[in-house]
Amino acid sequence: MSGTRIRTGIVVVGAGLSGLCAAEALAADGHDVEVLEASDRLGGRTRTEAAPLGLELDCGGAYLGNRHTEVRQLADRLGVPLQRTVAPGAALFDLSGRRYRDDADAPFNALALGLALDRIEELTEAVDLHSPGSSPDAERQDRTTVHEWLSTERMTSATTLLIEQIVREMLASEPDEVSLLHFLFYVKSGGGLDFLTAFAGGAQEFRLAGGAAGLSERLAARLDRPVRTGRPVRRICGTTGGIRVEADGFVADCDRVVLAIGPAPERAVEVAIPGVAASPVPASTGGSVVKIHLVYRTPFWRDSGLSGWVTADRAPLRFLVDDSNGRDGLGVLVGFLTGAEARAYRAGRITWAGLTARLADWFGPPALAPVHVTAQDWQRQPWVQGCYAAVPHPGAWLDAGSPGDPGGPLHRVGAEHSPYFFGHLEGAVRSANALVQRIPRPAGSGEQVPR
Ligand SMILES: Cc1cc2nc3c(=O)[nH]c(=O)nc-3n(C[C@H](O)[C@H](O)[C@H](O)COP(=O)(O)OP(=O)(O)OC[C@H]3O[C@@H](n4cnc5c(N)ncnc54)[C@H](O)[C@@H]3O)c2cc1C
Numbered sequence: 001m002s003g004t005r006i007r008t009g010i011v012v013v014g015a016g017l018s019g020l021c022a023a024e025a026l027a028a029d030g031h032d033v034e035v036l037e038a039s040d041r042l043g044g045r046t047r048t049e050a051a052p053l054g055l056e057l058d059c060g061g062a063y064l065g066n067r068h069t070e071v072r073q074l075a076d077r078l079g080v081p082l083q084r085t086v087a088p089g090a091a092l093f094d095l096s097g098r099r100y101r102d103d104a105d106a107p108f109n110a111l112a113l114g115l116a117l118d119r120i121e122e123l124t125e126a127v128d129l130h131s132p133g134s135s136p137d138a139e140r141q142d143r144t145t146v147h148e149w150l151s152t153e154r155m156t157s158a159t160t161l162l163i164e165q166i167v168r169e170m171l172a173s174e175p176d177e178v179s180l181l182h183f184l185f186y187v188k189s190g191g192g193l194d195f196l197t198a199f200a201g202g203a204q205e206f207r208l209a210g211g212a213a214g215l216s217e218r219l220a221a222r223l224d225r226p227v228r229t230g231r232p233v234r235r236i237c238g239t240t241g242g243i244r245v246e247a248d249g250f251v252a253d254c255d256r257v258v259l260a261i262g263p264a265p266e267r268a269v270e271v272a273i274p275g276v277a278a279s280p281v282p283a284s285t286g287g288s289v290v291k292i293h294l295v296y297r298t299p300f301w302r303d304s305g306l307s308g309w310v311t312a313d314r315a316p317l318r319f320l321v322d323d324s325n326g327r328d329g330l331g332v333l334v335g336f337l338t339g340a341e342a343r344a345y346r347a348g349r350i351t352w353a354g355l356t357a358r359l360a361d362w363f364g365p366p367a368l369a370p371v372h373v374t375a376q377d378w379q380r381q382p383w384v385q386g387c388y389a390a391v392p393h394p395g396a397w398l399d400a401g402s403p404g405d406p407g408g409p410l411h412r413v414g415a416e417h418s419p420y421f422f423g424h425l426e427g428a429v430r431s432a433n434a435l436v437q438r439i440p441r442p443a444g445s446g447e448q449v450p451r
Helices: 017-028 069-078 110-125 138-142 146-152 157-171 180-189 193-197 213-221 300-304 340-346 352-363 425-438
Strands: 004-007 010-013 033-036 048-051 055-058 082-084 090-095 098-101 206-208 233-239 242-247 250-254 256-259 270-272 289-296 306-312 319-322 331-338 372-377 410-412
Touching: 010 017, 010 242, 010 250, 017 033, 017 213, 017 256, 017 425, 033 250, 048 372, 069 213, 069 425, 090 157, 110 157, 110 180, 110 193, 138 180, 146 157, 146 180, 157 180, 157 193, 157 306, 157 319, 157 331, 242 256, 289 340, 289 352, 300 306, 300 352, 306 352, 331 340, 340 372
Parallel strands: 004 250, 010 033, 010 256, 090 306, 233 270, 256 410
Antiparallel strands: 048 055, 082 206, 090 098, 233 242, 242 250, 289 331, 289 372, 306 319, 319 331
């Protein structure tokens, strides 16, 4: 292998939120830490774009809620304030060719919907977060897709439609791509359906001022040594003296490795350390998502009493939220093209003209003329497959272990390596914090430096 060779204590692979959280804390504990990142930027599945009009737009992970205690503590420690996302007005439902406002119409039979959601919550109770494949009904639930399950449940068609929408919205996948077990695990891990789907009081209550990628940038700035970007790790192997990490043009010999790259990218890394098992998170495709922003001079939809929040059951756009708060009076709409729509966007079948036409349908002609638009297609990011998060193939949890880190000289952290808030910023931070507690400080490193 040609290129730079170094010797260090710990190599962290991946400069997303989890890797940088772990790296910063381990360095503060006195470890000699080197961070290798495949891409040319920090933040992984968070990316904040500086847009015209002084805007910072989160093109990846963005929102958090009250229960996301460890990200909130981190933001506080790093001096990143939170902004409320809550938008006033009525949500719009565009379902089965009809339009409903939630302050005026009743799009669903409230009783039928309540019973269906209760049924989901009841099923989640039995799921073992630490070993989903060992849950009491795992064999059946993991071999059944959400779509198949819905076809056997006696629910109204409107309720079925809404649950399918929730799956697309939460997992960026189609209901026939997700096992019932993974859906139930994800719901339980994330704090329940009510919390996961809500803005006010839910998982989307806050946004990080200046953008979510600021967390990673601030963490990296606290390291003694800069992150080595453009260094994709290809191979990790055991040596007589410890572990060797081989990246493009760079080799590091070390005592421990923290893999912080997510289960799908991990498949591209050859791991050859005796006694170290493959990733405990099973084979997965990952969701597909394109996150779009449309910026307007004002949040004009509020003039009609609308919140900007739309749920629709057809292409080109099924989910839209208002992200205007704290933006100097500008109107910012954020849309998510997930699953089939994300793939259609990539194939060129969904265009801005089609998207703004749909918005004009909901909010009137001003929607046709945004002053700025962005689209981040996460399927085009080679190093961060699985967005928002990994979605195990149906049946795959049955052969897998705990999503947590099994321990050993090769550790795994990341949003998919936490039984709690799997797939979220909070899961990424929790997994890193949990790991750091378990790694002893190096001899002679003195008192722990307050973080
Ligand atoms: C569009 C979108 C919206 C989201 N919205 C939210 C939200 O509102 N709230 C929320 O909580 N979560 C959200 N998420 C999820 C959240 O962003 C992620 O869970 C979190 O950022 C994952 O952090 P991580 O450190 O586990 O992994 P990542 O961010 O994926 O970091 C992994 C890093 O490893 C690098 N890497 C990969 N392979 C290699 C290799 N071989 N060698 C070296 N480096 C490598 C990658 O380039 C990357 O930088 C969203 C995600 C997306 C994409």
